Amino acid sequence: MTVPYRRTLIAGLSALLLIATAASGDASTSPASPTSSAGQQDFAWEIGTWRSTVRVLAEPLSESADTWLQFAGTSTVRPLLDGRANVVEFEVSGPNGRVDALNMRLYEPQAQRWSLTFVNMRDGLLTPAVYGGFRNGAGEFYGDDQLGGHPIKVRFLISRPAPDEARFEQAFSADGGTTWETNWLAVDRRIRR
Secondary structure (H helix, E strand, O other), X not given: OOOOOHHHHHHHHHHHOEEOOXXXXXXXXXXXXXXXXXXXXXXXXXXXXXXEEEEEEOOOOOOOXXXXXXXXXXXXXXXXXXXXXXXXXXXXXXXXXXXEEEEEEEEEOOOOEEEEEEEEOOOOEEOOOEEEEEEOOEEEEEEEEEEOOXXXXXXXXXXXXXXOEEEEEEEEEOOOOOOOEEEEEEEEEXXXX
């Protein structure tokens, strides 16, 4: 069975599985910029393997009642280029299907920010990157995309409620960022080896 609402899953899962890109973006779309030149180590805490529990909103930015799809599996984060990039391999499944994705992350030292680009392995397509960084331990990333042929804003948040736990949240806005609807929630817990 294929997972419905491919775009949401691609962006969300790929948000976890960030794939490095050299594409540039408008820094003004990111309210949270890294405050340190050491920003290239912002994701060092995440290197390793995690058990992922994911909830995905089936029909984001629609008038229909909210239906959340459930998935569980693993994500593995590997460093690249001495920590200036990393890749997340994301594999989850649930009653509505399976999602295999990548999230490539690339640090841009001149802009002191990260770009996060998502890939769904089923169709091999890249999503437009989100840009931003970490402030006070929390990550905020913003970008532009389309949903159903209409332009939207994308917000991706990362927090760490505990040293071995991470929370990833994606939201869309159809009104230029005035209001946001969360459509992707993932909680990762480190797998100890």
